[in-house]
Every structure is written in C-alpha cells, then in structure tokens.
Amino acid sequence: MSTTPTEVRTRLDRVTDPELDESIVELDYVDEIEIGSDEVTVRFTLPTAWCSPAFAWMMATDARDELESLPDVETAHVYLRDHMHETEINEGVNERRSFGESFPDADGGVASVRATLDDKARLSRQYAAVETLLDAGVSAEQLCGLTPGDLEIDAEPRADGARAAVYLAGDAFAVTVAARPLDRYLVKAREVGAIEANDDPLFRTPEGGPIDPDQFELVHRRGRLARTNMTGQGGVCDALNESRRRKLDRESTEVVDAD
C-alpha cells in the first residue's frame, strides 16, 4: 500500500513559505513528486535563485518532516533546484545536517529566523480575525477581554461554511462568524506560544502582551501593516514565480511513479 499523490499534496500543503505565510502548494513552488514503495522525492523551485537560504532551508526541512510523518513513507528526499545555495541546502537537508553545519558563516541558527517570521504571521492572522469580529459588531473593548475559552469553533474549521461562536458579556450572548480566520489565528498563536491556557488573553500586542483598550487601534494598525507586507511581497514573488516557471518550462507539478 503506497502513498497517493493526494496524500503527499495534503501534507505539503501544511508547509508554508515563512515569509509569505502561504502554503508552498498554493504558491506553485512544487515541480515534481516522485512516489516509490516507501520513499517520496520532492523537487521544488523558488521564485528566484537568491531567495533567502534560511527560508529555503525551512521549507525543505518542513516538507521532509511532513512527508516522513505519512504512515507509508520511510524516507523523504527534498531537492531545491536552480538556487545559488542549492548544494549546501540539498546536502544538508537530505543528510540530516543542521543549518549551522551547512552554513558555517551563519551567526545563529534558523530557529530565530523562524520565530521572527512566525510572529509576523501571528500578527497578520490576528488582524484578519479581529477584522472579522469587528465586522460582526464586537467592540474593541470586548476584543481586548476575549480568551480562547470564549470561542466555540466548528469541528471542521476548514470546511466551507464553517462557523465559530464568540461568547460575550459573560456568556450572556454569542456572535457567530466565519470560522476560518479565527481558526487560522489560533493555530499560529498556539504554535508560537502566544496562547497557552484557555483563560489567556486571546489577542496580543506585537510584543506578545495583552492589549490595553487604549492601545487597541495602534496594535490593530500594526497587524494590518504586517499583513500588507506579506501580501505585498506575495505579489512580487508571485510575478517572479510565474515568469521564472515559464522560462524554465515548469508550469505544473509533475507526479512520477517510481516503482
């Protein structure tokens, strides 16, 4: 029983470009998926030969780890193509070396880079979640007082039409909104450790503290700015990616059966 292309894509869909907070499948980075009896090989290309090696490293190791968590995959191989640092990255990732071993001149590991970008993603997702709630009539004051315990999200938050209920005024009444923006925010906030307990403040300042209602407007604007940066850069990367794929004749993902 070997792995199906759909299973591979679903796993890869969980891997994001850390700078854009978007899946590498959605971004069309994946060139080729090769499936064998207990091995999977993935080849991918980034929008430029100069994309940050630290970001490339994160995507390659995340893809490797996601694929190896599939029950029928013993080993995953991941290869970055046409990049100024492809040799260091491909050898390092597939031979299970650390980023520091692969890039001896790096002053620090990849973890701090990841943490910074994850935090920007958290802020950007918070903006989307807060906008959803503001549109539903929740006030700034109420938003600052919310906790994860005040939320009730459908079991399948990614499904079409999924809803989330937000309990306000000591559970006296609930507002229901689309589940997706709230779920996306919660996933990231928990991932980065901004939210740990059910009675923690739900929304945070960029620095990670609770939001004082007087500061709400500024925090929200900074969230918007984080989102504008990501979507704006996404526009640049998207245009580069399209051009480069046309030039390299890699306009679709190829699936190869290795058996």
Place this chain on the structure above:
Amino acid sequence: MYTHEGEDVFVIDGHTHMWDATEENIKHEGGEQFIQCFYDYHTGFTPEERVRDMDDYRKFTPQEMKEDLFTNHVDMAVYQPTHLHEFYTEGFNTVDDLGQTLYQEHPDRFVLNGRWDPRDGEAGLKELERQKEEYDVRGAKVYTAEWKGDSKGWRLDSEESYEFLEKCVELGIENIHPHKGPTIRPLNKDAFDVGDVDDAATNFPELNFIVEHVGLPRLDDFCWIGTQEPNVYGGIAVAAPMALGRPKKFSEIMGELLFWLGEDRITFGSDYGIWDPDWLIEAVMNTELSDEQVEEFGVQFDLQAKKKVMGENIAELYDIDIEERKKQFRDDAISQEFGLGDSYGAPASADD
C-alpha cells in the same frame, strides 16, 4: 513632462541604472543569475507589448538611456550605481559609467550618486573622495547585500560603515540610499533586518536615509522605523509596477506608506532598465485609493501627494529648484534632441 488632469507633473525618477550584463562582462555564475532574476522582474510586471528580449536587456547604452527616460515622461533621473565587481569584470553599473558619458553632456538632467562599501577600507574612503571631487556627488547608493570575496554582505550600523557615514557628513554627501530588498545571505540578522538603518539614522541625524524598495519584504519593520526616525524616507521602486498588474496590493502599500511616513517622505523610482518609466508613471499617477481605504487609513493619494512622490520630495532632498529647471529645459540639448521644449512651456505663455 507628465500631464495629469491638465496639470503638469515634474518627474524626477529616483532610481535608474545603465548596466552591462553582457556575457563577456560576466565573470561569476552570480552575474548570470543576477541578470536572469532582473529579467524575471521585467517580464513579471511589464505589459506584454513592452517586454524586451533578453539580448536587448543585457546592456543599456547612453543613447538608449537618454531616449528611454526623457521621451517617457521623465524630466530628471537619479542614477544609482551598483558595482558588483565580484560578478562583472567591468562592474555592473558603475559611478563612472554615467559620470564619463551622459553626465558630462547633461549634468542638469541627472543626479549622479556615488557608492561606497565599508569593506573597501582606506581605498574606499579615497574613492569616495574622488567621486565627490570629480562629480560633486550629493548622495550615495549602498548595497548591503553585495558579495565581496568570502563576505556575502555587510551592515549599515557596523563600525566600519560608520566611518564611511562620517566621511559622507564631512564631504556633504547627505543622501544615503540603502538597498533593502531580499538578500541571499544566510545570516539570521540579514535575512529580514532593516534595524541597521534604524541605528544609523539615529546616529546620523544630519544625513537622510532613503530606503530603496521600502524595505519589502520588511515593509512592516521599515514603516515602524520610519515613524520614529524623521530622516528616513522610502523609495517605491519595485513596489511601483504593482500599480498596473496588482493595483489593490499597490494601493494597500501606498496607504500604509502615507499613513506611517506621510506624503513628504515617499519617492518614486522606476528602477530603469528593469522597467521603462512611461507605463509605470501612468499606473502610479492613475492609482486611486478606494473610499474604504481612505476611511481606513485616513490618508489621501491626491494630486498634491502624487506630485510630491513623483518629484518634489527628491527635489527637496537634492536642492533642486523645479521651476528653474523647467525654464532651463525649454531649450536644453535634451529638449532640442527630442523636441520636448513645448512641454516646458513656451516663453510666450510663461508667467515670469
């Protein structure tokens, strides 16, 4: 001169080059990758009927540059050198490339910027003095992601860099243009840091820092710094072409810049020859913020703001008297060559 809704808009293109990336000038794989990447930027945003072919794109001559800029709505251009000697035998786009050609013939049409790199040490300081002496440069482009030997970049807030910034103060090179785009250096700090601009701007209040490409992909960090440092500006080269192909994204970026920095600290740049200026200028000038954006950001991108972005802000930085220049350009060599005199107002209708 560009005309918008019947009104003249004086355009100073704040970011231009004249490069040589022909195969005979390339000495390192990075040089080929570099121009290929530029070409992807070109094809990714340029309207189809205006796309150049790769051979045409590898090299720009003085004659081409003159024509491409001044017959396409540009009145004056700021030349931003990018040496990249590690990749290109004769350099990619050097100070002297323009200094020894077009600048000699048309000094009033250009702002020629110098460049420096702290890793050049004493020789670099001497070279900066030469640039000042030879061309009286008022600004300098600095490319912190440039390769040099084993080094893959440098920081603006380093001790060596401060020595050069001090030299800039001493020589009256007031406008520092750091390129802060994506960088390939795998160092964690450099991966997305504009913090070095922050410290340099704080420590050198007598200089202006015009961050090229508005820090994208770190627009958020850049704007946050810009709110705190009055001598930090943003050049919109590379963001600008989105005005045509991705107008919603462009207007969001403009909304943020107007909100955090204000209309006095944003400068236009085409990034010529990555793109030609005519369609870019039109696209930026035709950008309208939606009512929703105006309400959300509390800012306007009206004709007054557009005129500032298109020329007045750079004029301010480089002490250019726009009205004086217009008079000069009525019959200067460029206007004569391309028949542009009328656009600068025939003497009969002049109000002087």
